[in-house]
Structure formats: C-alpha cells, structure tokens
Amino acid sequence: MIRMSVVEDVKSKIDIVEVIGAYVKLTRSGRNYRGLSPFQAERTPSFFVFPETQTFKDFSSGEQGDVFSFLMKKEGLTFNEALRELARRAGIELHERTEQEKVVEAREVRLRHALTQAADYFHHLLTSAPQAAQCRAYLHEKRRLTTETINAWQLGYSLAEYHGLTHFLTARGFDIHELIEAGLVIENEEGRRYDRFRGRLMIPIRDEKGSVVGFGSRALDGSEPKYMNSPQTPVFDKGRLLFGLDRARHAIRSAQAAVLVEGYMDVIGAHQAGFTNVVAGMGTSLTETQLRLLKRLSPRIVLALDPDAAGNRAVLRSLDVVRESFEHDDTPTFDPRGMIRHESKLNTDIRVAVLPDGLDPDELVLDSPERWREVIANARPIIEHVIDTLLNHFDTTEPRGKSEAVKVIAPIVRDLSDPVRRDTHIQQIARRLQLNPRTVAEAMGLAWAAQRTASRPAVAQPSPDPNTATDSKLRKSSRIDLELHLIALLARRPTLLMDANVALARANLEVLSAEDFVNPALRVGFNQLSRAATGQPQGEYDDEWLSLIADYAWSENAADNDDEAVMREEAIRTALRLRMENLDRERSALAFMIDDARQAADAEKVSQYNLRLVDVLAKHLRAQKALRLRGVLVID
Numbered sequence: 348m349i350r351m352s353v354v355e356d357v358k359s360k361i362d363i364v365e366v367i368g369a370y371v372k373l374t375r376s377g378r379n380y381r382g383l384s385p386f387q388a389e390r391t392p393s394f395f396v397f398p399e400t401q402t403f404k405d406f407s408s409g410e411q412g413d414v415f416s417f418l419m420k421k422e423g424l425t426f427n428e429a430l431r432e433l434a435r436r437a438g439i440e441l442h443e444r445t446e447q448e449k450v451v452e453a454r455e456v457r458l459r460h461a462l463t464q465a466a467d468y469f470h471h472l473l474t475s476a477p478q479a480a481q482c483r484a485y486l487h488e489k490r491r492l493t494t495e496t497i498n499a500w501q502l503g504y505s506l507a508e509y510h511g512l513t514h515f516l517t518a519r520g521f522d523i524h525e526l527i528e529a530g531l532v533i534e535n536e537e538g539r540r541y542d543r544f545r546g547r548l549m550i551p552i553r554d555e556k557g558s559v560v561g562f563g564s565r566a567l568d569g570s571e572p573k574y575m576n577s578p579q580t581p582v583f584d585k586g587r588l589l590f591g592l593d594r595a596r597h598a599i600r601s602a603q604a605a606v607l608v609e610g611y612m613d614v615i616g617a618h619q620a621g622f623t624n625v626v627a628g629m630g631t632s633l634t635e636t637q638l639r640l641l642k643r644l645s646p647r648i649v650l651a652l653d654p655d656a657a658g659n660r661a662v663l664r665s666l667d668v669v670r671e672s673f674e675h676d677d678t679p680t681f682d683p684r685g686m687i688r689h690e691s692k693l694n695t696d697i698r699v700a701v702l703p704d705g706l707d708p709d710e711l712v713l714d715s716p717e718r719w720r721e722v723i724a725n726a727r728p729i730i731e732h733v734i735d736t737l738l739n740h741f742d743t744t745e746p747r748g749k750s751e752a753v754k755v756i757a758p759i760v761r762d763l764s765d766p767v768r769r770d771t772h773i774q775q776i777a778r779r780l781q782l783n784p785r786t787v788a789e790a791m792g793l794a795w796a797a798q799r800t801a802s803r804p805a806v807a808q809p810s811p812d813p814n815t816a817t818d819s820k821l822r823k824s825s826r827i828d829l830e831l832h833l834i835a836l837l838a839r840r841p842t843l844l845m846d847a848n849v850a851l852a853r854a855n856l857e858v859l860s861a862e863d864f865v866n867p868a869l870r871v872g873f874n875q876l877s878r879a880a881t882g883q884p885q886g887e888y889d890d891e892w893l894s895l896i897a898d899y900a901w902s903e904n905a906a907d908n909d910d911e912a913v914m915r916e917e918a919i920r921t922a923l924r925l926r927m928e929n930l931d932r933e934r935s936a937l938a939f940m941i942d943d944a945r946q947a948a949d950a951e952k953v954s955q956y957n958l959r960l961v962d963v964l965a966k967h968l969r970a971q972k973a974l975r976l977r978g979v980l981v982i983d
Contacts, residue, residue, distance in 0.1 A: 353441060357430065359639060360437035363401045363414040370421060376939045385421060386410055391952070392943075395936040399600065400928075401643075402865045404936060412865040419867055426868050455581050458529040461521050462551075462559040462582070465531055468515050469503025469549040469562075479504035481567055482548050490612055491713055496619045500550070505564070507546035530561060530577040544575070550590075550611045552577070552629075555640070556828065557593040563611050576630060585629035587636050590614055598623035599644040606649045606700075606723055607633070607641075608708045609656070616709025620716055625651075625708075632682040638689050638697075647696045649726045651708050656681045657701045658736065683733045684759060690729060691764045698726035730772060733759060738779055749780045750790070757791035769793065829928060830864050833921045834872050836914060841879040846915045847922035854973040856926060856966055863925055916977070923974050930967040937963060 364373065364380055373380040373396060380396040383389055386408040393406040404411040410420055418429040434441045473479045474497075482504045486492045492502075505512065513532055517523065523540060526532040534540045547564040554560050561577030577583045589607075591614040599605045602624045608614060610627060617625035624645075628637060641648050650657075690697040700722050702711060712719040737756050742748035756776060763769045770784075773793070777784040837844050848858040859877075861870040937960045944952035 353434070353439065354430065357434050357437050357439055358401060358414065359643070360439070361414055361433050362398070363403065363417070364396055364398050366414050366433075366436075367396055367403060367417055376943075377935075379935065379939070381936075381939065384408055393940060395939070397932055397935070399644075400865075400932065402932065404932060406936065406940070409862075411862065412867060416865060416867045426871075429867075451581070454525075454528070457521070457525055458580065458582050459558055459560065461516055461525055461529045461531065462561065464516060464519060464521075465512060465529075465562075466501055466503065466549075466551040466559045468512060469505055469551075470498075470501045471503075472506060473497070473502060473504040473549075476504065476506070478506060485548065485567060490616065490709065492615065492619060496615060500615055502615075503549035503551070505542065505544040505547050505549050509541040509545065512542045512544070513540070528580060530580045530583060543577075546570075547575070550615075552583070552588060552590055552611075553593050554582075554588060555592055555596075560588070563590070565612075574630065585631060586634040587640075588629055589637055589640060590627040590629070591618065592626050592640065594618065595624055595626050596644060599626075599641070603645050604647040604649055604723070605641045605645050606651055608651045610707070610709075613651075613708035617712045617719075620712045620719070622712055622716070622719065632685060633689070635689055635693070638693055638695065642693050642695045647698065649698045649700050649723055650681065650686070650729070651700045651702060651723065652681055653702050653707075654704050657699055657732065683729065684762065687730055687733065687759055688762050691762060697729045699729050699732040700726035701732075730759065730763070730768075731775075734772065734776060738776075743780055749782065752780065753782075753787055753790045760791055761793065829921055829925045830866055830869050833918065833925060834864075834869050834876070836918045836921065837876045837880070838872070840911070840914060841876045843915055843918040844877060844880040847918045850919040850973065851922060851926065854923070854969045856969055856973075859922055859926075863929060920974065920977060923970050923977075927967060927970045927974070930963050930970065934960065934963050934967065 367373065367382075367385075368380075371382040371385045371394060373382045374392075376395070379398065381392045382394050382396075383392050384394045384405050384407045386405055389407045394403070395406070396403045402411065402413050403417055410416075412420075414433065415426060415429045418424055418432060419426060422429075422432075424432065431441055473482060486497055486502065513523065513526060516526055516531070523532060527534050527540070531543055532540055533543050544562060544564050546568065547566055550563040550565075551559045552561040552563055561580065561583035563577075564575050566573050566575075576585065579585065590611050595605070595614075595618075604624060606617070606622070606625045608617065608625055608627050614625050614627045617623075626641075638648065686697055689695075702708060702722060703718075706714075708719075711722070734756060737759075738752055741752040741755075743752055753776070760769055760772055760776075763772070770788075773788050773791070774784050776782075777787045780787070833847075844859065851858050859873070861873050861877075864870045864873055937956055941953055941956045941960065944956060
C-alpha cells in the first residue's frame with residue numbers, strides 16, 4: 348500500500364491548473380480558472396478549476412474531483428496509475444509500504460503522543476509552578492502577551508531539573524529510547540541521559556494539522572544557547588515546517604499574503620494584535636518546500652526583516668557562492684539570491700518589508716498596528732530590493748564602480764527564468780547607471796532583445812473564497828482533511844453515516860453521496876462504508892483507499908475519543924462542514940457564470956444560473972444554521 352504521506356507529497360508538488368491546462372485551454376475567471384468541458388462538447392465554458400482547493404468541477408457533465416480524479420477520468424487510469432504518473436511528474440519515487448515502514452509509522456505515532464503530553468506538562472508548569480514565575484513575568488511584562496494568548500499557543504516552562512520531564516513521561520508508559528528519538532531527552536557520549544530542555548520558556552511547534560512535532564525554547568537566565576529547537580527527528584523536519592501555519596492558513600488565504608518573520612514570539616505577538624497571516628521559519632534560510640506550502644495559500648510572500656538582515660552584508664554574503672540548498676546552517680539568514688531563485692522557479696511574488704531600525708516585529712505590531720500595516724503594504728519586490736542594495740554599495744559615479752556593480756548583480760539577473768523580467772531589470776539597471784541596456788546585458792553574459800521562443804504564461808495563484816470558514820470545535824479545515832476525517836470516523840463506526848444523513852435531511856439537505864468527495868480513493872471507500880452502514884455485502888476493501896486512511900484513521904487526530912455520542916456529533920459536524928465547502932465552491936463558479944452570461948446579454952442563461960444560485964445559497968444557509976444550532980461558530 349502507498350502511504351498517505353506520499354500521496355500528500357505528490358499533491359503538494361503538483362499544480363492542478365498546470366495539469367488540466369495541458370488538456371483544456373483555461374482562462375482566469377476571478378480567483379479561479381475556467382474553460383470548455385474536456386468530457387463533453389459545449390460552446391459556453393462551464394468547466395472550473397479551483398487552485399485554492401486544488402479541485403475542479405464540470406457543471407455540464409457533473410464531474411468533479413481533484414487532480415487524481417481528472418487524470419483517471421480523462422485518461423481512463425486507476426487511482427494507482429494516476430498516482431504513479433503524477434509522482435513521476437513531481438519527481439517522487441513510489442514504492443510499496445514494507446512491514447518495516449509500518450513499524451516506523453507506528454513508532455512515529457508514539458513519538459507524537461509523547462510530544463503532545465510533553466506540551467501539556469510544560470504548559471501546566473508555566474501556569475501553576477512557582478519555579479515558572481520568572482517565565483510568566485517575561486511573557487506578560489516583556490512580551491506583553493495576554494493569558495488568552497499564552498493558553499491559545501500552549502506556551503510552557505521546563506523545570507531546571509535534569510529528569511523532570513523524563514520521570515513524567517516514563518511514568519505514563521513511554522520508554523527512554525522513545526524520548527530520545529522524540530528529541531526530548533539527550534544521551535551523551537558517556538551514556539548519561541537527561542532532559543534536553545531545562546529552565547526554559549517552551550514553545551510547541553506544530554505541523555500544518557496542529558499536531559505537536561517539536562519545541563522551540565528560550566533561555567531565561569542568560570545562558571547559551573539563548574534559543575534552541577528540537578533536533579531533527581522522524582516527526583520534526585525543520586525544512587518542511589513553518590511556525591504558526593496551522594493557525595495562519597485561513598488569514599493567509601483571506602489576505603492573499605503570507606508574512607514571514609524571524610522569531611516565534613514575533614508570530615505570537617502579531618497574531619495577538621490581529622495580524623494572523625504571520626508565520627516564521629525554523630531559524631534557517633527558507634527552503635523550497637516551505638515556500639511551496641505558502642504558495643498554495645497565497646501568491647505573495649512578504650519577508651519582514653530588520654535593516655541589518657535586509658542590508659548590504661546579508662545581500663553580499665548571498666553572492667559569495669552558488670548554493671542550491673540552504674538547510675546546512677542553524678544561523679537565521681536572509682539569502683536573497685536563493686530566495687530569488689525560488690521565486691523564479693515557483694512563480695511566486697516574494698517581497699521585502701524593512702522594519703524600522705531597532706524594532707522587532709512583535710514590538711512594532713503591538714506598539715503601532717497601523718505602522719505595521721503600512722510597512723507590510725509597502726514591501727518591495729525582492730529583486731528590486733537586492734538590486735538597489737547592491738547599487739548603493741558601489742560608487743556608480745565612476746566607470747570602475749559601474750563595472751563592479753554590473754558584475755556583482757549579473758548572477759541575480761541570470762537566475763531569472765522569465766526573459767521579460769530579465770530584460771525589464773536590465774533596462775532599470777542601465778538607466779540607474781546611465782549605460783546602454785545592450786552593454787549591460789553583454790557585460791552580464793546575456794543576449795539583449797534576441798528572438799526567444801514563447802514560454803508558457805505564468806500561472807498566478809488566485810485569491811481564495813472568503814466564505815471558507817474554520818471553527819473552534821472542528822479542527823480539520825481543508826477539504827482533504829474534512830474528507831479524510833469523515834471517512835476515518837465512518838471506518839471506525841459505519842453506522843455514523845446514518846446519523847450524519849439524518850442531520851442533513853433534517854436541514855432539508857441531500858444525504859451524503861460519493862460525489863461529496865473529490866478524492867477518488869475516498870469515494871471508493873465511502874461507497875464500501877455506505878454498504879456496511881446498511882448491512883449490505885461490502886466485498887474486499889480496496890487497498891487504494893485503505894492505504895490513504897490507514898495512518899490517519901487510527902492516529903491521535905482521528906481516534907482520540909471512543910465515546911459514541913462524541914463521535915456521532917463529530918461525524919455530523921464534519922458532514923455539514925464538507926457539504927458547506929461543496930456549496931461554497933459551486934456558489935463561486937455560478938457567480939462567474941452569471942457575470943459571463945450578463946456580458947453576453949444572454950438573459951435566459953442569467954435566469955437559469957440565478958435560479959441555481961438561489962438554490963445553492965438556500966442550502967448553504969440551511970447547513971450553516973444546522974452547524975450553529977450544534978454550537979459551532981461559523982465565520983463568513
């Protein structure tokens with residue numbers, strides 16, 4: 348069976364717009380893309396692609412799903428065949444999950460449990476232990492964090508003792524080797540074992556789904572290192588994580604901008620001030636994987652840097668050597684050339700916001716929210732910032748200074764894959780240096796105004812549907828998480844499907860069907876579980892969908908409560924939320940179709956689409972009301 352993590356890796360590296368664009372001529376339609384149906388003949392485009400959710404819907408044929416569904420339908424492939432084809436395009440090698448891998452995955456579940464309990468332990472100490480008084484004062488007085496913020500982020504404190512955490516977790520069934528593997532305990536060369544974090548402010552680091560995978564920490568007594576993260580572990584990979592992303596996803600989509608700061612406390616302070624689209628890296632230069640995570644949510648990434656980090660030394664340092672990877676150093680760095688390469692490769696918009704001298708992001712955002720908003724709004728494209736910084740470093744009034752400046756800037760310009768952007772910046776540099784653009788281009792080893800083959804137009808990431816909501820009780824907010832979460836619940840108790848369908852029927856909504864799922868493997872799973880719920884013969888479970896939920900269904904995320912009443916309520920809420928997501932998507936597409944029909948003066952279609960939209964809106968309101976009646980906050 349293929350691990351679900353591999354499926355998600357493939358989806359994270361594949362853009363559905365690019366895949367479908369090879370079959371269908373797509374045009375931008377607001378935040379989404381549309382074109383003629385690839386499944387049946389039509390003259391008016393009613394086929395939509397939604398980049399935010401990486402899904403499509405064909406209103407003419409009724410087909411919908413994700414990138415796997417599209418390839419399966421268009422090319423007649425099975426799920427595994429589609430997965431292998433997309434993995435090939437993404438450069439990911441697939442292999443069957445071995446028994447050893449199953450053991451490793453079970454081990455990872457144990458490590459996550461240990462980390463979760465460690466976070467609970469540290470938080471309890473912070474809020475109640477006398478030894479944590481200094482830490483509490485630091486958070487309230489120095490960082491100006493409220494009690495609500497401290498609780499929301501589950502900040503904690505580690506005792507100065509050598510075995511406090513060890514005793515706590517071993518008493519709860521974890522062996523010392525698990526704690527070492529989780530990065531919570533150190534074993535030195537002499538074989539002594541002791542807690543890694545002692546006498547420190549503890550900051551849980553969570554993955555995209557909100558599970559604790561490691562910790563950041565800060566010394567409170569001036570000892571070194573001042574800041575210390577968990578080491579690399581089977582569940583903590585600093586090159587694949589962004590601090591605060593689990594809380595910032597919705598705001599990043601809404602703002603259509605992700606703001607990256609350096610420190611964890613900067614993120615927490617910004618969120619407390621209401622700027623919840625802020626995240627941080629793991630203390631090293633940002634990796635392509637981290638930037639891809641953000642690009643899926645927003646086309647724009649803003650680096651909020653202090654003047655030193657954004658200035659001459661940082662920019663010049665990045666030009667010393669050519670580097671493809673920036674994961675080798677634990678020192679926080681701004682790597683302009685690396686970022687420009689990533690920007691060009693990923694086709695995203697990376698900008699630099701230079702903070703006022705002497706102010707950390709959390710100080711600025713808490714002291715002057717309006718000034719923070721202005722600084723972020725005035726962020727400049729990274730390449731413009733880098734070029735200006737470099738030009739200011741040289742005496743460009745002298746020929747030698749001009750020549751040196753062009754030589755230093757040349758690698759930056761050559762890294763740009765888009766010839767239009769390259770020529771534009773060559774012209775800007777030429778004007779600044781009072782030189783001929785052809786001369787500048789030749790000095791950089793580039794052709795000027797040469798004939799070039801047409802390149803495929805860049806695809807910009809659209810803005811999201813503002814109606815995508817989250818709530819405090821239903822933690823799974825993305826479509827794939829909702830689908831997986833619901834299937835995982837039904838896999839444990841198929842009869843929950845009947846409860847969910849009764850709740851939908853009472854809200855005057857259609858009962859669940861396979862069409863509610865965009866993931867084709869989960870559709871298969873739903874059909875099998877639906878038969879199980881009604882006592883019909885199920886046949887053998889399909890490995891394609893079973894492998895998708897194997898890790899998820901029995902993990903702490905899906906199986907943390909066996910109480911039937913709790914599970915019933917969770918299944919109903921998840922079903923209602925999934926239905927709302929489907930209706931949101933349909934509502935967005937219909938709005939664009941109505942606009943197009945109006946522009947074409949097609950009154951009949953305007954009327955037809957309006958009737959469908961009224962029906963969709965009514966269903967959405969009924970689903971929303973049903974959620975509210977169940978005590979769930981719904982944000983529009």
